[in-house]
Amino acid sequence: MSNKRRLWQIFGPVLCAFILLLVVFLIPWEKTFSKQTIYEAAASQNTTVFKGSTMKQEAFDEGYVPFYGSSELSRFDPLHPSIIAEKYQRNYRPFLLGGPGSQSLAQFLGMQGTVKQLRNKKAVVIISPQWFTKRGQDPNAFALYYSPLQACNFLLSAKNNVADRYAAKRFLEMPDVKGEIKNSFKQIAEGKKLTTFQKFYLENRRQMLRNEDNFFSSFQLRDRVNKIHQRAKILPSAYSVKALNRVAKEQAEMHTNSNNLGIDNTFYRTRLSKKVLKRLKGSQRNFDYVHSVEYGDFQLMLEQFAKQHTNVLFIIPPINGKWMKYTGLSSKMYQESVAKMEHQLTSQGFENIADLSRRGSEKYFMEDTIHLGWRGWVAVDQAVRPFMKQPNERYNYDLSNYYFSKKWQNKDNVKRINLTDKERLKAK
Template sequence: MKKKYLFGPIILALVLFAGVVFVPVSWLVKLVPADRLAESATSLEPNMFQGTYLQSEMLKRSTYVPIYGSSELSRWDPFHPSNYFETNDATFTPYLIGKGGMTSIIHDVNFATHAAQLKNKQMVIIVSPQWFVKHGTDEQHFAPNYSSLQAYQLPFNKEVNEQVKRKLMQRLMTYNAVKNDPILYQLYDAYLNDKKVMFNTLSVPAKAYISILEKKDLYFTLLKDKPTNRHQSGEVKDKSWEELKAQADSYGEKRTQHSKFYIDDKVYNHKKHYIKSMEGKNKGHSYAESPEYGDFQLMLDILKEAKAKPLFVIIPVNGAYYDYTGFTEKGRQDYYTRIKKQINDSDFTYADYSDHEYDPYFMRDTIHIGWKGWVYLDEDMQKFLEKH
C-alpha cells in the first residue's frame, strides 16, 4: 500500500509537468490580461527583464518609450519620469527596464534578443559610472540579473552581427552562471569553435529548454505584479522646466537637512556609520580602465546595426562625497571623456550631466540620480522625443 501512496504524487507531478510543458503558447497568450503590459511599465519585476514576451509586446507599440538602466529607476519621487509624464498627460508612457546590478553585459543580451524590433525605436539608456569598476561586473551582480532564456537564444540569433555575437558569447562564458550550465557552455564552445556536429547535437536539448523557458516566461506574465511604492503626485503638473528645477531644489532641501553631501536623510541615517568609515578609503580608485568599456561597445554595436534611436544619459557621481572618499576627480573625468567618445564614435545622442557632480539635489545619494536630476532628464527626454 505504501508504494501506491508513494507513486501517486509522483505520477500526479509528472502529469502536471507535462501539462505545463505541452500547453500551446497560443493558449497562454490568450490568458494574458489586457492591462498586463501597462501594469508592467513600472513594476521593475526581474521576471519581465529576464523574459521576452512583455518586452516584445512593448516594443511593438509606439506609445511606450523604454528606459534602460539599473537601480536608479526605483528611486521614486514626483520628478521621476514615470510620474512626470503620466501627470502631464504625455502621448507616451515610459517603460522601465532595470534593477540594481544590471550593467552593459545584461542589457547587451537583452538588446540582442530584441534586435529585430529595435529599428527606429526611440529609447533612453541611463549609464552609471559605478558600472565601470576595474574588474567589471562581478558574479554577484551578474548571476541574479542574467537571463537564461536570452542566453540560450543567442547562438540561434540571426539578427546580430556575427563578430559582435561571438564577442558577446565569449564574454558570457567568463561567468560561473554560464560555466556551470553544461549544455549552454558547451553549446557556446561548439559554436565559437565551429564544431558543427556537436553544435547540432546540443541544439536539440537547447531548443527544448528554450521552449520550456518561454512557457515559464508566459506563466510569470499571467501573474499579477506586486504593487510598487512609486510616488504618484500631481504637484509637477503644468510647470515650466525652471519652476520644476526650483521645486526640486526645495523638495531636496527638505529631505537633506540632517545629512552631509546632500544625501537623502533616510539614506544617510541608514548608512551613517558606513559613510563615516569611507573617509579617504578610495584613494587610487578610478573608472578609467574596465572591461565594462568593451561590454558597452557591444551595446553600441548592437543598437547601431539594429538602427535603434537611443538617448544615452551620462549620470555623474556625488562629487563632494567622492572627494571625501579620496576617489580622484581625474579618475572620474577620464571616465566621462572615454564614454562620451564611444557614444560619439557610434553617432548616437547623449545627455551629459557630468558637470553636475557638485550641484545640490541633482543626486539623491552618492550615486543615484534624483530630484533635480530627474527634472533635467525629463526635459532632455522630452526634447529628444520631439526632435526624433
C-alpha cells in the first residue's frame, strides 16, 4: 500500500468530516420554532436564547414583548409578570431577557439581532440601580452573556459616530472579546472603517454563528411552564388589584416568617447566615450609585431604542428598606441616582417611567434584599397594564451625546425633570 493511500485512510475521513462541517455551518439554514418552544423560551431566561437572534425574532413577530432586566426576573412568585399575563390572558406575553449580571452593556449587545422586529413596538426595562457602581458592567458577568454573533451584527452595521465608538471602547475593556472581533472593535473605536478582510471574516463568522443559533437555541430551555400554570391557579379568577394584593400578602407572610427583614425564607437560610449577617452590618454605608460608567452604557440602550423607535416603559425598583437601614446604604444617595436616571430619560423623550424607588419600606413589596416580589410585582403590573393598552405609535427621541461623557457619569446633584401634561403632549 502506497504512503499516499495510507495517509488518505488515516486523514481522509477527518478531512471530509471537517469539510462537511464547514459546509453545514457556512450555508444559510432557515429554521422556525414551534409556538410551544417559543412559549417555553419566553420564560426560560436561557443564556443561549439571550445571545442568539432567531428565537427572539420569531417571538417578537408573534407579539411577545421583551422584558429587559437582571436577577429580579428570576423571582418567580405567583405575582410575576409572566404568570399574571398567563392568568388573565393578556394580549401580550413577556419575553424575559436577562439574569444576574446582565447590565446595560450586555443588554445593548443582546439587542443587536432584533432591530427590525422591535421597530415601532413596545418594550419594558427594569433598571437595577445596583448596576451603577463605579466600574459598571462586571466583566465576569459579561462573559456569561457575551455573544460573538451579536458582536458581528454590531460591527457590520457600526458607523463612525460617538455612540458606536463609545460602545466599541467599552467592549474592548471586556476580557472575553478576543481575536479578529477584538481587532475589529479597535477599528471602530478609533473611528476607522473595517478592512476588506475584517468584513469578509465577520460576514462568514456571522453566518456560522447564525446556523449554530438555529441549531442550538432551543436546547436546554429552563422549563417553567408547569410552574407558571401551577402558580397561576393561586391568583383570583377575576383581575383585581385589591385581590392580587391580598394574595401577595398571604404568600409573603408564608415565605418570610423566619426573619424580621421581610426576606424570603429560602434566600435568608441559604445566603444570610449569622456570620454573613454580622459581616454585612453597616457594610454599604459608602456605596455610591451616582458616579458610574454605567450611565454611558445605559445611554447605549437608549440609542438602540431610539434607532428602533421603540416605545419603552422603564421601571425603577426600590431596595428593601430594612436592609438599607441594616447595611447603612444611604437613602439620599439612592434617590440622587434615581433622579439622575430619570433626568437622562426624560430629557431625551423617554417619559414612560414607573418610579417605585421610594416604596422599599412597604411591607411585602420586596422578596429579598434588592429584588421585587409579591406586592412589588403587583405595583409593576399597575404600570405595565395601562402601558400595554396604549396604541402603538412611532416614537421619536431627542438624544444627546453628552450622556456618554465622563462629565455626566461623574455629575452630582442632578434634578428630576417634571414635565406637565401640556409639555408632554407638546414634546410628542
